[in-house]
Amino acid sequence: MSTVPRIVILGAGYGGVLTALRLQKELNYNEANVTLVNKHDYHYITTHLHMPAAGTDDPENARVSISKLIDEFKIDFVKSTVVQIKPQERKVILEDGTLSYDYLVIGLGGESETFGIPGLQEYALNIRSINSVRLIREHIEYQFAKFKREPERKDYLTFVVGGAGFTGIEFIGELADRIPKLCKEFDVDPSLVKIYNIEAAPTALPGFDPELVEYAMQVLTNKGVTFKIATAIKECTPDGVVLADGETIRSSTVVWTGGIRGNRLVEQAGFEAMRGRVKVDEFLRTTQFENVYIIGDCSLIINDQGRPYPPTAQIAMQQGVTCAYNLVASIRNQPLREFKFDNKGVVASLGKGEAIGIVFGKKLKGGMAALMKKLIDLRYLYIIGGIPLVLRKGKF
């Protein structure tokens, strides 16, 4: 039997890809066998999915073939779906096989959280993957085509977005940009189209600077969005949504962006989790198994104010870097490094040429923020794929 330690990385999202890329760079020849497992043969750029969902960009620009990111001479890639994680046995069950490991990195990403609101699971669409955003895009276009045959069905032209967090706001911005084009394509009077954004919290973009939130809502309202803030969705039905204030909005399109939780496989594996997120130690390892790292949306890290950091691409990437460092250190019997989140800021796009953000502590809005958003996107492409990927996928 080989004495070379086996590292298995589950998930090729932000965290998993960064871990793999760093291991590929740091590990010496034959120092470890690294296997990356992912459901698809591509990595997708989650922060970009709101655009193909609304149809304002091609889904191809939101994904990268994994074979273009990793060096398959150094890292084995397995395209498969994880069925079960067995930390006691140091095994991962795939839908078509089993992998044994010495070190495991769980970067399986998040799932939509519906908080038990009836009907959301069945009738709402989610912005979670390439497949799910292609479904949203096609669903929206189909509603316009159906409306032309049944012009009495105004619900075909009513779009409800549940949740005014990051994803909800960014999607709404793109959708509002796309509507006039769809109206032109399908000969539909734009005044018939309604876009609602519904948020249970007392404000849109909770936790964001109030002045910037105000600006964002103004921009989106000018684009035709109706906000219903501090209003919970009580139920989603095949005909639309029922709100907590008793109002019913008839709509054939409900997109739910209101919640995210960790992957259920993590709970099923026996890790102590809150909504699928596992509190990890300062080195990103589970408290139960030293050889299991959890990064990205499935991990839970408490900040200085005693609150969990929200799951973002930024934190997942930084975790990937630390995780790879600690894996190499473990193999070499060197001391591990503590994970410290370095918040570089955050930018939310509001459609073409408009955004809000706080970058290095500075408030930005309008064109400057939109430009910053683009730079962040390009920087990410550069990190994972260098100049060639920037040239291929970067939109200028």
Added chain:
Amino acid sequence: MSTVPRIVILGAGYGGVLTALRLQKELNYNEANVTLVNKHDYHYITTHLHMPAAGTDDPENARVSISKLIDEFKIDFVKSTVVQIKPQERKVILEDGTLSYDYLVIGLGGESETFGIPGLQEYALNIRSINSVRLIREHIEYQFAKFKREPERKDYLTFVVGGAGFTGIEFIGELADRIPKLCKEFDVDPSLVKIYNIEAAPTALPGFDPELVEYAMQVLTNKGVTFKIATAIKECTPDGVVLADGETIRSSTVVWTGGIRGNRLVEQAGFEAMRGRVKVDEFLRTTQFENVYIIGDCSLIINDQGRPYPPTAQIAMQQGVTCAYNLVASIRNQPLREFKFDNKGVVASLGKGEAIGIVFGKKLKGGMAALMKKLIDLRYLYIIGGIPLVLRKGKF
């Protein structure tokens, strides 16, 4: 009251547009008031609709704005839907008004004929208009997107076309061309996609040269089409079709091209009609009302073999020319001209670069036939809109 005769043309299809264009050219100033009524402000090129239906061409290439075709100084255009024709009162009721006429031209086009087969009306799609083909295109794309979320639903990737007449065969050819592109776009294994063409008659393309029919079926079979000829559809359900031989095909997409009938308004007006088609006299007038002409799919003309000519663009255009001639002759108290159909031949496309046809009595197949099809399309654009329209809409 004006003594200038009022001519009302209902429908801006092949027949109506040709009538209007010829009247515009022939009539002297103030010799008649001509009004063209159409549901949309565009004319659509019905023989081209199979392409946007399959998504192989933009719907914009299958329609022309009526204002670009007719001279609105000479002909009034009314965008409205006809509700009722009252030949005794010489009136046409529109959804938003009433028009009186001295001469009426009915060119309202055909409707889908389902021969009473249960479920076709409710669950099948039709290739009949810009709106209906946009619906088909969006419906097909949506099935691919839905399949990715529910990969057990193979019926999402099964496409049934009822009818192997002209429209059915031409649509199948385009659809077979589009499928590989859709598979690529949505990451779908092409071997999962099934296309069925079902025809109750003992042959595809009934009435066409058997050698060419054989060729067409071979071309389409090679593209992955499964034919079920001499097999009637017994029922269409939300889940697919049940065939007369007992087989059930599970499919979420049924496109019905198996029958065409005249417009129901013609029957409701009291004209003696067979499936909405009215037998007209040798001058294209109804036998009951000398001042009412019927052309195109609503008219019935018996050929030398005692059988009705099939409704085609070619015959409708020739009827439009004769109809305009006779209207002018009536106004001038000159003798009318008999309508004689001059069959220049027919070409059926089988997708990109493939077609079959008989043109001026000569059999054509493959690339030559496809080229001829293009020439016919360009000739039509030239007839109705001259060189500018050929340049704008013609695909080379």
